[in-house]
Amino acid sequence: MSGIEEVLGARRDVSGAAARAAARVADRARDDGLTDVLYAEVPSPFGSLLVASTRRGLVRLAYPDESVDSVLERLAARVSPRILEGPLDRERRELEEYFESKRDRFEVPVDLSMVAGFGRKVLRATARIPYGRVLTYREVAARAGSPRGSRAAGNALGANPIPIVVPCHRVVATGGGLGGYTGGIDRKEFLLRLEGHLAQ
Amino acid sequence: MGDALPPFQRFLDEHRDPVYRFLLAFAGPSEAEDCFQETFLAALRAYPRLRDASNLRGWVLTIARRKALDAARRRRRADPVAEVPDAVDQAPEADDGQVWGLVSGLPPRQREAITLRYAADLAYREIAALMACSEPAARQSVRLGLARLRKEWRG
Numbered sequence: 068m069s070g071i072e073e074v075l076g077a078r079r080d081v082s083g084a085a086a087r088a089a090a091r092v093a094d095r096a097r098d099d100g101l102t103d104v105l106y107a108e109v110p111s112p113f114g115s116l117l118v119a120s121t122r123r124g125l126v127r128l129a130y131p132d133e134s135v136d137s138v139l140e141r142l143a144a145r146v147s148p149r150i151l152e153g154p155l156d157r158e159r160r161e162l163e164e165y166f167e168s169k170r171d172r173f174e175v176p177v178d179l180s181m182v183a184g185f186g187r188k189v190l191r192a193t194a195r196i197p198y199g200r201v202l203t204y205r206e207v208a209a210r211a212g213s214p215r216g217s218r219a220a221g222n223a224l225g226a227n228p229i230p231i232v233v234p235c236h237r238v239v240a241t242g243g244g245l246g247g248y249t250g251g252i253d254r255k256e257f258l259l260r261l262e263g264h265l266a267q
Numbered sequence: 268m269g270d271a272l273p274p275f276q277r278f279l280d281e282h283r284d285p286v287y288r289f290l291l292a293f294a295g296p297s298e299a300e301d302c303f304q305e306t307f308l309a310a311l312r313a314y315p316r317l318r319d320a321s322n323l324r325g326w327v328l329t330i331a332r333r334k335a336l337d338a339a340r341r342r343r344r345a346d347p348v349a350e351v352p353d354a355v356d357q358a359p360e361a362d363d364g365q366v367w368g369l370v371s372g373l374p375p376r377q378r379e380a381i382t383l384r385y386a387a388d389l390a391y392r393e394i395a396a397l398m399a400c401s402e403p404a405a406r407q408s409v410r411l412g413l414a415r416l417r418k419e420w421r422g
Contacts, residue, residue, distance in 0.1 A: 070420075071366060071413060071416050071417050071420055072413065074366045075366060075367075075370075075385035075386075075416075076385055078385075078388065079291075081287045081288050081291065082284055084287060085283040085284045085287035086283065088287060088300055088303045088304065089279050089280070089283040089307070091304060092279065092303070092304055092311075093276075093279070095304065096307075096308060096311050101308065101311050102311075103315075106276075139274040140271065140273065140274065142274065143271070143272055143273065147315055148272040148274060148275055148314055148315055149311060149314055150274035151276045152276050
């Protein structure tokens, strides 16, 4: 190899400048409304939560067990690939206050566009359960318009794309058991305890 | 139908370095930043309509190339004497800056082929696709460019 090819091929390290330029692209894209989904990682007692919002509202909240990449890839396929990292200050603040027991309802709107049909009705009914209260699967199914659909309601809650904010942890089994939970039963217990529903 | 489109943030993270390096060499340091912004904002606008995700690097470099050529055209219009991107303000850091300064003085096809090959790290097949020529023609442009650079370098 001749000298000149080595010089040309020794790729100059531009990573710092390119990273700054890319951050400016992201800022401008947000300012110009070119993004469809913004995401951020938000700290919580469970570790870092991935939070994603569209213009309509919070569309996804993922526990740390799910890989960020796979969550974002699904959002790209289901909602839009125009996804950029963003501050999401409001979502961050409300979650922080919730975990510090300074907030008993979320004001950020939710976007249930990843959920179809009966599942959406179930999650809407679930979103209306007040802080610290619980309903059974059957009650939620009834409120969603299908009194005998408790199994379907359970499935919809298990697939809830926005846990915590759409409080599927407030739906429990008939007869006093906690029932299942997307994020694992320990987290359900933690959240119900935080809300004062279970004794400390 | 190609692969699934990655989230734009991943696409940006993955291709920002080669695009930046390409623009630094092809558009010149004074234009690189603006061209970079325009390239990725244009890519973001078009992104959801993109049907084939199998060659995203080639796609974004096509946009970058067009933005660089537009910038050069604008500048020529503003200052007819300025022919090529400023070879001189190419970073003064030793060999590397000096050679890339010489690259910007090459005939357009050679300059482009060399930049795509060495700054953007593309294969000849991809360079050919981008420059709308055959693969042997792309190799030839690189070869001629290198020969000329060798003569001028430290000459």
